[in-house]
Amino acid sequence: MSLETDLRARTRGAGQILFVAAFLGLSVILLSQIAAQTAWIEKARSFAAQPRFWPAVALGTMVVSLALHLWQMTRRRPRREDWQEARRWLEPVEYAGWFMAYVFLVPWIGFLPMSLALACGLSWRLGYRSVRWMALAAAFALGTVLLFKGMLGVKIPGAVLYEALPDGWRGFALQYL
Amino acid sequence: MDIFLAAIEVLARWDVLLALLVGSIGGVAIGAIPGVGPAVAIAILLPATFSMDPIVGLTVLLGIYGSSMYGGSIPAILINTPGTAVNALTTYDGFPMTLRSEGRRALSLAYSASFFGGIFSVICLIALSPVLAKVAPMFGAREIFLAALLGVILVITAHKGQMLIAAALTGFGIFLSTVGLEPVKYTRRFTFDQSWLASGINLIVVVLGLFALSQAFLLLTMDDEKIRTPRARGSLLQGFRELARHPRVASIAASFGVVMGMVPGVGEFTAQFLSYTSARRLSKTPEAFGHGSSEGLIASEAANNAVPAAAMIPLLALGIPGEALTAMMLSVFYVHNVVPGPGLFQTQMDFVVALYLALLILNVLVVVFLLVSTGWLVKLTQIPNRFLGMCVLMLSFVGVYSIRNSAVDCCIAAVFGLFGYALKRLNMPIVPIILGMVLGNIMEVKLRAAMNRVKVPWDFIDRPIAFLLFCVIVMILASTLWRTIRDWRTPDRRSPARKASARFIRRIAGRQTRHFDDRLKIQRRRRTYDHMGS
Numbered sequence: 001m002s003l004e005t006d007l008r009a010r011t012r013g014a015g016q017i018l019f020v021a022a023f024l025g026l027s028v029i030l031l032s033q034i035a036a037q038t039a040w041i042e043k044a045r046s047f048a049a050q051p052r053f054w055p056a057v058a059l060g061t062m063v064v065s066l067a068l069h070l071w072q073m074t075r076r077r078p079r080r081e082d083w084q085e086a087r088r089w090l091e092p093v094e095y096a097g098w099f100m101a102y103v104f105l106v107p108w109i110g111f112l113p114m115s116l117a118l119a120c121g122l123s124w125r126l127g128y129r130s131v132r133w134m135a136l137a138a139a140f141a142l143g144t145v146l147l148f149k150g151m152l153g154v155k156i157p158g159a160v161l162y163e164a165l166p167d168g169w170r171g172f173a174l175q176y177l
Numbered sequence: 178m179d180i181f182l183a184a185i186e187v188l189a190r191w192d193v194l195l196a197l198l199v200g201s202i203g204g205v206a207i208g209a210i211p212g213v214g215p216a217v218a219i220a221i222l223l224p225a226t227f228s229m230d231p232i233v234g235l236t237v238l239l240g241i242y243g244s245s246m247y248g249g250s251i252p253a254i255l256i257n258t259p260g261t262a263v264n265a266l267t268t269y270d271g272f273p274m275t276l277r278s279e280g281r282r283a284l285s286l287a288y289s290a291s292f293f294g295g296i297f298s299v300i301c302l303i304a305l306s307p308v309l310a311k312v313a314p315m316f317g318a319r320e321i322f323l324a325a326l327l328g329v330i331l332v333i334t335a336h337k338g339q340m341l342i343a344a345a346l347t348g349f350g351i352f353l354s355t356v357g358l359e360p361v362k363y364t365r366r367f368t369f370d371q372s373w374l375a376s377g378i379n380l381i382v383v384v385l386g387l388f389a390l391s392q393a394f395l396l397l398t399m400d401d402e403k404i405r406t407p408r409a410r411g412s413l414l415q416g417f418r419e420l421a422r423h424p425r426v427a428s429i430a431a432s433f434g435v436v437m438g439m440v441p442g443v444g445e446f447t448a449q450f451l452s453y454t455s456a457r458r459l460s461k462t463p464e465a466f467g468h469g470s471s472e473g474l475i476a477s478e479a480a481n482n483a484v485p486a487a488a489m490i491p492l493l494a495l496g497i498p499g500e501a502l503t504a505m506m507l508s509v510f511y512v513h514n515v516v517p518g519p520g521l522f523q524t525q526m527d528f529v530v531a532l533y534l535a536l537l538i539l540n541v542l543v544v545v546f547l548l549v550s551t552g553w554l555v556k557l558t559q560i561p562n563r564f565l566g567m568c569v570l571m572l573s574f575v576g577v578y579s580i581r582n583s584a585v586d587c588c589i590a591a592v593f594g595l596f597g598y599a600l601k602r603l604n605m606p607i608v609p610i611i612l613g614m615v616l617g618n619i620m621e622v623k624l625r626a627a628m629n630r631v632k633v634p635w636d637f638i639d640r641p642i643a644f645l646l647f648c649v650i651v652m653i654l655a656s657t658l659w660r661t662i663r664d665w666r667t668p669d670r671r672s673p674a675r676k677a678s679a680r681f682i683r684r685i686a687g688r689q690t691r692h693f694d695d696r697l698k699i700q701r702r703r704r705t706y707d708h709m710g711s
Binding site: 010011012015016019020023027030033037038039041045046047048049051052054055057058059060061062065066068069072073074075076085088089091092093095096098099100102103104106107115118119122123126127128133136137140141144148152153154155156157 | 228350359367368397572594595599613621625629
């Protein structure tokens with residue numbers, strides 16, 4: 001095998017047909033909506049000034065290239081391994097759920113408590129249940145909060161829960177935690 | 178000289194120096210952890226840099242970009258796993274050296290070659306700056322449009338074997354950039370009457386979803402691997418002496434890195450491939466390549482480290498990013514109202530030279546850091562995948578949520594994370610989506626501006642640079658079409674069982690042919706004999 005073919009990325013076979021077909025379907029649906037979702041201006045100075053021009057170029061490229069890809073695929077009927085691969089794409093939905101729960105709870109409970117809860121909870125879920133890993137997860141959460149909110153001052157608002165803290169602590173928690 | 182002194186003045190601030198130190202050390206550490214990579218780190222840190230001065234924010238990001246490949250060579254050499262994607266070729270010669278107990282020699286060679294590549298490219302850039310300052314103002318709207326179009330075409334054609342998918346994903350990126358209110362007539366495009374889509378889809382949110390969250394999901398669903406780091410002997414300085422014995426290989430590799438870095442959409446892979454193959458062709462021992470050749474290691478590491486500095490050229494001179502990392506950096510410029518492009522070289526040359534000098538200092542800092550901390554960095558390769566996934570997931574939240582504290586942004590990022598996960602599982606490229614988003618936006622604005630001055634189509638390319646770019650685009654399209662037609666094979670759609678039976682029949686048929694051929698020869702010989710005898 002030559003170096004070039006060795007380094008060339010190869011698309012995985014399993015699941016490809018489902019992905020390409022779904023992506024092509026989405027592209028065709030979007031292209032069919034172009035008249036309703038974009039405006040056509042009668043007195044535009046040039047074709048490039050038409051609001052519809054670039055969406056048409058983009059969707060046209062998507063439909064044509066995906067249709068060509070589908071046409072030249074060696075296998076166009078899904079098999080069992082394709083569906084198995086598609087099921088694997090759903091595996092991270094659970095972690096997306098953890099992420100979204102974190103997002104919705106931070107404004108209520110606070111960046112530091114939620115980060116500690118997420119780091120330790122997720123580590124526990126992943127099987128890192130020893131004291132060492134729990135401590136490492138908690139240290140990572142604490143370090144992240146102190147670095148980003150405490151030192152770099154990124155915009156993460158204080159939580160509703162912090163309002164219940166005593167006066168001296170409240171300002172500090174809202175500012176740094 | 179005045180510009181040089183002004184640039185030093187820009188850099189001589191404690192926050193810039195701290196940013197350099199943090200960027201370089203952080204970049205090396207990130208590179209040394211397989212599964213993270215500079216794209217994830219830059220995506221996460223991007224929103225945090227918006228509150229910094231442009232020079233400070235860009236120095237941190239440049240530090241990570243420029244130094245991650247140094248760190249990426251450590252796992253590539255010691256455990257045969259590239260730390261960053263561009264260290265893939267380093268494994269070819271680095272790991273066989275480790276197997277021969279020459280790990281420290283390989284690491285030392287990689288550091289010295291990377292250092293040479295980095296310094297070489299910065300020197301080239303400083304030498305090229307006056308030329309760029311003269312050429313950049315010649316780029317008007319139509320030239321920038323054509324350069325962006327060239328970038329799009331190169332991004333697609335660079336994905337050999339996946340060109341159609343790359344084209345579709347680039348189209349998807351361009352489509353994403355059009356969603357929301359269009360800037361001239363303020364009509365809505367593909368908002369489906371949803372108010373949250375009116376402001377468009379934020380590039381950083383997509384970047385964080387596609388790079389950071391998808392990587393977190395990938396790591397979280399992986400199995401942990403047991404990694405054994407082999408013992409390595411020798412001095413980490415010996416590589417510098419050995420590099421001095423191969424000046425030609427190092428110079429050619431670094432030159433490939435500089436040239437390929439400057440071309441939008443091409444990047445480290447092509448630079449590495451070209452430098453590696455040319456080094457093998459020129460070597461006295463080409464058979465050693467792939468089996469622990471020091472020349473091979475020098476060629477791949479010098480080439481990939483010469484790219485980051487060169488990749489800044491199209492970004493700074495034309496405002497056109499050549500790959501995903503510079504596309505992310507472009508947003509830092511926009512946030513601070515610093516518009517990269519021809520004007521930057523005329524009005525803020527000190528800023529440009531300061532960035533080059535920062536890259537120069539960065540390379541020195543990284544090598545010094547690596548010489549004293551390689552032993553410690555090796556331990557980073559042993560962080561379990563899923564624990565690392567948890568860390569990336571949490572950091573991704575900081576990145577997305579800190580943009581505008583929007584749960585909708587987080588939802589969009591999560592959706593793109595799942596989409597990126599499927600793309601990564603299928604081994605499809607993600608970079609075309611990001612470049613499509615950035616270059617699509619540039620092409621739309623510049624084409625509209627250019628068309629105002631165009632009466633007949635020929636007017637579009639009546640200036641020398643526009644004509645040259647047009648010719649290059651036509652040549653690339655023609656050569657790609659020619660190669661596609663030449664290599665075209667009708668897809669074989671038979672089932673594996675059918676294919677196997679056809680192969681078997683062919684083999685048998687071959688035997689029969691040979692059998693009959695032999696029989697014919699025997700008969701002919703007999704006939705000849707008969708004839709002789711008669």
